[in-house]
Amino acid sequence: MSCEGCPNAGNCNKDASTCGVETNPKNHIKDVVAVMSGKGGVGKSTMTVLLAKSLAAQGKKVGIMDADITGPSIPRLMGVEDQHAYGTKENEILPVVVDDIKLMSLNFMVENESEPVIWRGPIVGNVVKQFYTDVLWEDLDVLLIDMPPGTGDVALTIMQSLPLKGVVMVSTPQPMVSMIVEKAIHMCEKMDIPVLGLIENMAYLECPNCHEHIDFYNKEELDTFLKKVKVPCYGMLPQVDLLRDINMYSQSYTLEQQEKTMDLMKEIAQRMCDDLQ
Numbered sequence: 001m002s003c004e005g006c007p008n009a010g011n012c013n014k015d016a017s018t019c020g021v022e023t024n025p026k027n028h029i030k031d032v033v034a035v036m037s038g039k040g041g042v043g044k045s046t047m048t049v050l051l052a053k054s055l056a057a058q059g060k061k062v063g064i065m066d067a068d069i070t071g072p073s074i075p076r077l078m079g080v081e082d083q084h085a086y087g088t089k090e091n092e093i094l095p096v097v098v099d100d101i102k103l104m105s106l107n108f109m110v111e112n113e114s115e116p117v118i119w120r121g122p123i124v125g126n127v128v129k130q131f132y133t134d135v136l137w138e139d140l141d142v143l144l145i146d147m148p149p150g151t152g153d154v155a156l157t158i159m160q161s162l163p164l165k166g167v168v169m170v171s172t173p174q175p176m177v178s179m180i181v182e183k184a185i186h187m188c189e190k191m192d193i194p195v196l197g198l199i200e201n202m203a204y205l206e207c208p209n210c211h212e213h214i215d216f217y218n219k220e221e222l223d224t225f226l227k228k229v230k231v232p233c234y235g236m237l238p239q240v241d242l243l244r245d246i247n248m249y250s251q252s253y254t255l256e257q258q259e260k261t262m263d264l265m266k267e268i269a270q271r272m273c274d275d276l277q
């Protein structure tokens, strides 16, 4: 294995002989960024989708790799749960494309989306690696990886094998979540992968009448946490019904509400792009 063609060549201290998987030579992926949390259910997949949509709105070529193999939610969040991925004669896998965003998820390969995947860790790890090597991503500015919850086997495989430029961490304002997110941040430190920033999701409610923000917690808690882990806050998102079902094709929320959320997300995406420079 050599560093040739790796987007992180010259920027990491991994041993080239033991690191990495090579992607298809037709793929040219500038930055690979993982969206991670450590804790399940905090909105990682939702943030991945919103980040991708914001980056695409800025004219970036974006892909999403759903590495949550046993609980894939990207197809449903993007409104394409009824689509399938197909292969080429060269054994490459064609991503599903929606709104110019390229997607790959195990749910595109199963007959029925509610069919469980009961595989052991090494098999799941290999599927994730194949999503990087065998999918025809072609030219991408950013490939976002929706990480599985936790700091286990698959997260480790991704961190060891794929050329991650950085991680965007997602948290919610509960001490239990912060404690587990801190573990994930320490895992990144151990693996020498920069944590670019943290998104505090479901951080407040906005009053529908006066638009005042009602915090769910004492804001100092977040500041203390961020200082402790030395990670910048990329932004905070409210708890809103519209994010309960971000599938933009079927939900009922207003354009104004959508725009407000997307504006917050565009700022976050811009900060991420600046940090990736």
Ligand SMILES: Nc1ncnc2c1ncn2[C@@H]1O[C@H](COP(=O)(O)OP(=O)(O)OP(=O)(O)O)[C@@H](O)[C@H]1O
Pocket (backbone or CB within 6 Å): 037, 039, 040, 041, 042, 043, 044, 045, 046, 047, 068, 071, 073, 148, 149, 201, 202, 237, 238, 239, 240, 241, 243, 244, 245, 246
């Ligand atoms: N800001 C928000 N306001 C309201 N609901 C939200 C918000 N963010 C996410 N949700 C909802 O919370 C649930 C969990 O979100 P999501 O699936 O994105 O989390 P996750 O961290 O990826 O979960 P998993 O650990 O299962 O992969 C979903 O029903 C989603 O619609």
